[in-house]
Amino acid sequence: MRHAETIITNARITTGDPSQPRAEAVAIAGGRILATGTAEAVAILSGPGTRVHDLHGRGLVPGLVDSHTHGLWGAVRDLFEIFLGFAASHADLLDGIAGQAGQAAPGEWITAAPWKAHLRAELGARPRERLDQVAPDRPVAVKDVTMHALWVNSEALRRAGITAETPDPDGGEIERDESGEPTGILTETAMALVLPHLAPSPGQLAQAVRHMVARFNGWGLTGFKEPMAFEPDLAAYAAAYDAGDLHLHMGAHLARQSPFGGDMTPMSDMTRWRETYGRPGLNTAYAKLFLDGVAPSHTAAFTEAYPGTDPARHDPEAMLLLKPDALAAEVMALDAAGFTVKMHAVGDRAIQAGLDAIEAARRTNGDSGLRHEIAHCPFPRMQDLPRFAALGAVAEVSPKLWFPGPVTEGQRAVLGADRVERCHPIGDLLKAGAEVIYGSDWPAASADANPWTGLAGMISRRDPGGRFPGTLGADQAIPLDTALGLMTTGGARAMGREGDFGQIRAGQSADMVMIGGDLSAMTPEDIGATEPQATLFRGQVVYGAL
Template sequence: MNSMHKIRFSITLLVLVLTSTSAFSLTFIENVKGYTLNQQGKLITFSNIAFEDEFIVGMDLAQEPGGIVTKINGEGRVMLPGLIDAHGHILGLGQNLLEIDLRGSQTEDEAVKRVLEFVSANSLLTIRSKKEDTRWLIGRGWNQVLWPTKAFPNKASLDSAIKDRPVVLSRVDGHAVWVNSAALKLAGIDANTPSPAGGEIVKDKNGQPTGVLIDNAEYLVTKLIPKADVEQLSAQLNAASEHLLSLGITSVHDAGISKQVYDFYQQQAQTGQLRFRIYAMISATDPQISDMLTKGHINTADDMLSIRSVKAYGDGALGSRGAALIEPYSDDKHNHGLLVTPQESLPSLFSQVLAANFQLNFHAIGDRANRLALQQFAKTFKIYPENTERHRIEHAQVVAVEDIPLFKELGIIPSMQPTHATSDMNMAEDRIGKVRLKGAYAWKTFLEQGSRVAFGSDFPVELANAFHGLHAAVTRQTPENEPKMGWIPEEKVSIEDALRGFTLDAAYAAFQDDKLGTLEIGKRADFIFIDRDIFKRPASDIRDTQVLETWINGQQVFSKSL
């Protein structure tokens, strides 16, 4: 930082000290290797930082300020702004941490083995219904693309292991479930049950359900699972909090909450129990959405909870061939994917949300879903011109090349997840072919046209570690740094732009860039210490970065040494 900036920061600090009406107590951290972006997205460095309680009051000061209560030697460690995950599922992560984890299973048999191991070791953690003899086994993380057969699993393998208890195992992307016969029986699903709109009951050649339910068909079973009570929600939130804070994540945009969770988050905020910031999106499918919209925006004074957006659902996922495509799947010529929300329902949905002055964040993975969303935004903006700012498309994963400029023209934020590209590279071309890949996972194309891209992970679909996302964004490589030059390398972004997606632009996507996302005077003191300089080390090293400390509102909330 140049001398003029130092003088300005020093003067600002002096003014704050002289005009403070209360005892001015500073925390001053010196000897840091600090990096942040400014409001224009330019990377700047600093060597010290001062904050009073929750707010930054000085940076890169030429001399030590007066009134210090706490002085800390940063020991030359690297400091970054707190990381913001613009798309995750907080309680889903907590549930995943407490229940059956199938991530990385290499075969269907291995997945079944993990279910049995969980039953043996963790029977008390299963969700129980009011009838003690009907205990649901819940898990997540299987991905048939990683299995030798690449075929969907079958109820038969689960039936051979678990006959008397319903089992519901979500695919890694959450857009399909694998269930056993006990679960199908409870849901009344048999050969005569038709697939619901926007979903599919997968059936074998004899017309019998195989145990795989895609997108809206999931609800035929999942609606029967007893709702978690407050005690279980608290356990899930606590497990997620411990995990996220250890990864340096100080804020999460929770992509789709129910009325129950809406109330739970507010209760947690009112009693001071939220440990990281939550920007929650109301689920458009919740029966009580109208009531929640009527109550207006929720913003706590400490900025720990904000609810002013709605998550709507356009289509399914690419891996389960549920993403809605303009042309058929390259590896399934009669399949265009699924529209989870019917096209004819879009006008009323968009109008309902925009009329209430809420942000609309629309899940769209396939090019058809993205196109329909863009078209509907354009139409609805004409009806509600007072609410046209910072609406989002969540994922924006496969977009027709000719539609990409519409994001900039309409001011729609692409909310994207870098690790989706590195997870999908082994099947994406099979699903959509080379031509459509030109508009897929196109982060740099969006940035070059001037779009602000909010980055996230979509945990627990992917791991919640933002440094995995930074690595994927910069290298477009697997954890093993393959392929050598990266997958579709022309869409790599710089480390500065990648960090911007996980900080400043994520904050912008939540209307919080005046408070969060960078380390600047007047903003909240959310920052982390890490074990390496990601701006000086090879890009291949970014993924293994370790978080040493996490601070929120000027308070240390995680330390690796503890």
């Protein structure tokens, strides 16, 4: 009989294992779970050198998985950019930029966030001039809440070479005033004209990975998928893995096409990236496509016109960043090459187009076994819900917009209250047999990657912090065990690691989170306020202490 290296006992364990949903003790050896059960049954695995931790009734849950979070992007924001929170006004933002402008080195770029696209009128006819007033000699780029638009000053336009003669790139817009001069607002692919100037250095990326891992482990995350990786990001993640610093199961979607990266990444580069940076715990056999934009900038492809716009001029096909034939060809090619595709799709027309492309790939390639994902998936048509199960497609519900928050006002202003009420029909997706996974989309439209508020919001459809009243789609609330499964076993399956982690079950990786009490006995508000006391990854404490 193999003896346990560690036994955790007298705990209230939520295992995530339907065959044994509750336990009070767990034995660990070699980074794996040996057994779970009663304290007495597990105690027999004790031997010389076994460490026994009595939790005195505290809770233990499987390590959580975020299937869509821009880890490096968020960490870079934390460390190197001005971020005042989603409740900050534009005046607050300008004050923060003014303060940084007085400290920045000559010529140094200032990056800040977030401005609010639904309050665009506050910035005046030429928003660049507002930034010129507080930072006349420094290039400034301000990201909007969704990260799909930039507000820049005149010096930034000059550095990027953007003039009245610069054409709008396909899928993007350089906003212009009545004389044709750029106003300082860039949306979607037009951002790629500026973003290379904001790229962090390799040293900054290395620092950002360490910061990200510490934050994620502190929240109880033991796995995540990076939804949009370019080569410098992959190099930083792989270096952290090789150094033993990446205490997370990880997958990375390689950016085949993105509003943030300009041209399509050649398939030869995609293959090289996959082979060069893939590791046993870093799966790089994923790809990313963008099908539309976001609602605040009126670039999400909805079949129904935006409120306040002329329905006769509404053209959802024009909003698709990849037209249906080109999209189908892309998904077919990526599927044949062994890449699982994650497709950014916000509007219902974009979601439909993504499902059509998966259907085309199945028809042409047969069933590859790859479960392609529709990312965000906030507004699917009711008639498209059964197609997820039929096509073996995954609905990724992301970001945390299924309960009222600081961006809800903007959603309602842009889409109307009735449509926002239909956002993220998680309950209906599950009833239709869809496979559903969870993602925070941090830092886009999400203040943090804290999974506990996301979990609480899924089971209550209200703000667990109580700052924003009311509910969103209250009829779409789902039970705790179901919601937890989206964030554990669902995340593991989306990484091709089903059965390897995601449950506190014999044979699986010993990834666990210690919390203050019994999760099943907590209110949604208690769950949302949860602060992990310890996180174990592969049996090792990577945050806190037992």
